[in-house]
Each structure stands twice: as structure tokens, then as C-alpha cells.
Amino acid sequence: MNASIQSINMPKWGMSMSEGKLVKWLVSEGDAIKPGQEIMEVETDKITNVVEAQDAGILRRRVAAEDETLPVGALLAVLADASVADSEIDQYVDANRVVAVDADGETSLISKIQVDGRTVNIMDSGGESDKAFLLIHGFGGDLNNWLFNFEELAKHERTIAIDLPGHGQSSKDVGDGAAVNLIAAVDGVIDALGLKAVHFVGHSMGGMVAALAVIGRPAVAGSLTLLAPAGFTTPVNEAYLASFIAADDRKEMKRVLSDLFAEPSVVTRDMVNDVLQYKRIDGVNAALGLLASNALKAPEAGGLAAQLSGLGCPVRIFWGAEDKVIPPPQSDAVYAAFDISVIDGKGHMLHMEAASDLNAAILQQLATD
Structure with missing residues (x-):
């Protein structure tokens, strides 16, 4: 042929x-x-x-x-x-023309790790290497937010996505909601899997968590890629957080989720139903409320730009120009100090909206080893 x-x-x-x-x-x-x-x-x-x-x-x-x-x-x-x-x-x-559906066990990549008495759900693919991409989702999301990225990254390097506490299939116990509880979950996954070099990729609140995890243990960090990170310079839209927590019907949830994207039409009925189903799990709304009040407003969540300025590993930051949840920074000094790319016509979920470009950029971080 x-x-x-x-x-x-x-x-x-x-x-x-x-x-x-x-x-x-x-x-x-x-x-x-x-x-x-x-x-x-x-x-x-x-x-x-x-x-x-x-x-x-x-x-x-x-x-x-x-x-x-x-x-x-x-x-x-x-x-x-x-x-x-x-x-x-x-x-x-x-x-x-006819190709059988890949049936090598959809759930075989999913496992659960115990960290300080909490269950952390992960998806792990790409081999048994002690080097990996670690994907950390944002507020109200889960590991499936990386659906356009995970498979492509795993072709090149071991790739792990996690459900943060309070999210997905992980424990809904977030303690007092402080960021340290989320960082502990990330650290626990790294230790349990024996990872020695981690290319962190974090979105929104997950970007804040990834950055703080790197600051706390820089020796393990191969690189840091941040997508619209919370706590960097721009405050999170508190009205969005409140609306997400309060939404309990399809009409309101669709309106809230539409704020995540530059093109609201990508929000499907099934997406809305999935989020509502998650929010109706016992303990979810309480966990989200604690995280919104504490993790996203805590002192350690602010001023990440200053804390990252002397970091030894490569840092790349991406924003959607039309992000309504965490708008791009406005300071020229911040752009001068960091490798920041603002992508036109994209919103807060730019790893879904600009998946091909983001995947290529994330893969470039492998060359920094």
C-alpha cells in the first residue's frame, strides 16, 4: 500500500x-x-x-x-x-473503511490512589516512565476536561490526569478548602507513582495548584505550563464562581458554562447534564464553596507571578483573549517577565478551544529536559 x-x-x-x-x-x-x-x-x-x-x-x-x-x-x-x-x-x-472500536479496556487507565485518607482518581497512560506530563483541571472540572489533549500527549510521554479533591471521582473532602489540601493530593500522586521529573500542566485553579506544587518541590519539575492560571495576576471572576455553585437547573447551568467559551454553542445538553449530575453528588457544593472562599482567595494563591519569577524550570503561560472567568493580565511588565501567549478568539477553556496549538506547545516542553 x-x-x-x-x-x-x-x-x-x-x-x-x-x-x-x-x-x-x-x-x-x-x-x-x-x-x-x-x-x-x-x-x-x-x-x-x-x-x-x-x-x-x-x-x-x-x-x-x-x-x-x-x-x-x-x-x-x-x-x-x-x-x-x-x-x-x-x-x-x-x-x-471498517475499523473496530478500540476495546482494550476503557477503564484500564483509571485508578485510585489514597492520599492522607482521601481518594484521588487518576487516568494514567503512556508507559511506566518516572517522567510524565501531569494534567490538573480547574474549578468544577475533572480529568475529562483534557479529552482533546490526553491521548495526543500520551503518544509522546507518560501522561497522567487527576481529579482534584472535591471533583470528579475523587473524595469530596477538601478539608477547610485551603490550597494546601489540593497541593497535598498532587504531591501524593507524584510520590505514589514514583515520578522523578514532572511536566506540570494546569488550567485555572489547577494552574494555581500546579504552580504552588512546583514552588514547593522544584527539584521534580521539568517544566510548568499554565492555562489561564488563577492567582497569577488577574482575580477570578467571583460572580462566575457564585453562579456555578448556585446553578441547579439546565437553563441556568448552560448560561454559566457558556461563559467558559468564546463560542457558547459548544455547550451541549449532555455537557450541561454531566455538570449538573456532578453537582448533585453529596458534598460537592459544600466543597466548591470552601474552595472558592479559601483556596482561590488565600494569600498563597495571590501574587504567583512574583513567586514564579525566579523558578529554575521553564514556564509557559497561555490565555484566551476572550476569557470571561480570568481575563489576561493587563500589565506590560508581566508580559516582559514571562513567556505569555494570548490566543485570539478563545475563551477560558482554551485547551479545548485551541487543542492542537496547545498540544504542540506542551510537547515542546519535553525538549527542556
């Missing part, structure tokens, strides 16, 4: 995804495709998002039709140079 033929397959966004619906093609047969170009919209039971090309080439064949639901891994399209004969494209499509 011609090695210059490249397939575009149904992606796997998150461990629970088994299929997706091709909502809309954004390119036509015969178009020259570049890496990172948006080529189609795919809908899962949690979110609708664009699929970006990973390879360059001419789109020779659109195999899947709009509104067609297909399993993860199914062939959606074929890229190839103009020199590749149509007959070879036909053979490739016939040989690869």
Missing part, C-alpha cells in the same frame, strides 16, 4: 467516547490541507468540536458523510499527493 496515503480517523476524546457524529465537513475533495487546519466538526455525547488535520496533503476522498455516526477509529477521509492513483485510493479505502 502506498506509504504516502494518510488517513483521517474518528478521534477519541476522553476515555468514555466510543463513537462520534460527523456534523459538517469544512473542506472539500481536492483541497490542499495543512497541519492544524480545521477540516470537520464532530459531535460526541459531551461536546461538539472541530477536528484539525495532523498531516499535510490533498483531500482525495471524503469517506464519511455528514450526519453519519461512526465508531472511534473509523476512516473518515484520505489525504494523498496528486501523484497517487485513484485506484490506490480505492484500495486503501476498501481495506480500511
Whole structure:
């Protein structure tokens, strides 16, 4: 089979995804495709998002039709140079059209670690290396927030995502809600897994936690990537926190979640239902209230910029220009002191909204070892 033929397959966004619906093609047969170009919209039971090309080439064949639901891994399209004969494209499509869903145990990457009497839920993939990416979600999120990042990062290095206390499948006990309780969970995971070099990636409140964890034990830090970090310079939108905690019906929760994205239409009914289901677990709202009042307002959560200025490991920071929850810094001095990138047209969840660019930037941190 011609090695210059490249397939575009149904992606796997998150461990629970088994299929997706091709909502809309954004390119036509015969178009020259570049890496990172948006080529189609795919809908899962949690979110609708664009699929970006990973390879360059001419789109020779659109195999899947709009509104067609297909399993993860199914062939959606074929890229190839103009020199590749149509007959070879036909053979490739016939040989690869039906792809079985990856069934090597969706829950095999999920495990639970006991840290100071609390259960911390993690997702771990990419081998048994003592070096890893460690992904830390934000307020009200969970490890599934990394659904557009986890699989790609794990192709290159061991990748671990955690549910912070009070979130996901971890214990809902956050103590007094101080940041030290969250940092202890991160430290406990690092110790339990025997990690010696960690590339920390933290979003929002998770960015604050990642930064404080690095400051507390710099010897283990290979790099630090922060996405709209809380406590850096810009205060968290307290009205958003209050609204998220208070929301208890679909209409209100959809309005609240829409503030996370530059394009509110990505907030699906299933996403809203998932968050409401999480918030109705015993102890969740109390935990969120404590974290909002203490972790996100504690003295150690403020002025991270000053604390990070002398850090020995590489630090990269990203913000969405349209972030309504933690807007980008306004000080020119901060931009002069740090490697900060502000991405136009993106909101607070830029690791979902600009996944391809963020994945590439995070992977560049491996070169800092």
C-alpha cells in the first residue's frame, strides 16, 4: 500500500467516547490541507468540536458523510499527493473503511490512589516512565476536561490526569478548602507513582495548584505550563464562581458554562447534564464553596507571578483573549517577565478551544529536559 496515503480517523476524546457524529465537513475533495487546519466538526455525547488535520496533503476522498455516526477509529477521509492513483485510493479505502472500536479496556487507565485518607482518581497512560506530563483541571472540572489533549500527549510521554479533591471521582473532602489540601493530593500522586521529573500542566485553579506544587518541590519539575492560571495576576471572576455553585437547573447551568467559551454553542445538553449530575453528588457544593472562599482567595494563591519569577524550570503561560472567568493580565511588565501567549478568539477553556496549538506547545516542553 502506498506509504504516502494518510488517513483521517474518528478521534477519541476522553476515555468514555466510543463513537462520534460527523456534523459538517469544512473542506472539500481536492483541497490542499495543512497541519492544524480545521477540516470537520464532530459531535460526541459531551461536546461538539472541530477536528484539525495532523498531516499535510490533498483531500482525495471524503469517506464519511455528514450526519453519519461512526465508531472511534473509523476512516473518515484520505489525504494523498496528486501523484497517487485513484485506484490506490480505492484500495486503501476498501481495506480500511471498517475499523473496530478500540476495546482494550476503557477503564484500564483509571485508578485510585489514597492520599492522607482521601481518594484521588487518576487516568494514567503512556508507559511506566518516572517522567510524565501531569494534567490538573480547574474549578468544577475533572480529568475529562483534557479529552482533546490526553491521548495526543500520551503518544509522546507518560501522561497522567487527576481529579482534584472535591471533583470528579475523587473524595469530596477538601478539608477547610485551603490550597494546601489540593497541593497535598498532587504531591501524593507524584510520590505514589514514583515520578522523578514532572511536566506540570494546569488550567485555572489547577494552574494555581500546579504552580504552588512546583514552588514547593522544584527539584521534580521539568517544566510548568499554565492555562489561564488563577492567582497569577488577574482575580477570578467571583460572580462566575457564585453562579456555578448556585446553578441547579439546565437553563441556568448552560448560561454559566457558556461563559467558559468564546463560542457558547459548544455547550451541549449532555455537557450541561454531566455538570449538573456532578453537582448533585453529596458534598460537592459544600466543597466548591470552601474552595472558592479559601483556596482561590488565600494569600498563597495571590501574587504567583512574583513567586514564579525566579523558578529554575521553564514556564509557559497561555490565555484566551476572550476569557470571561480570568481575563489576561493587563500589565506590560508581566508580559516582559514571562513567556505569555494570548490566543485570539478563545475563551477560558482554551485547551479545548485551541487543542492542537496547545498540544504542540506542551510537547515542546519535553525538549527542556
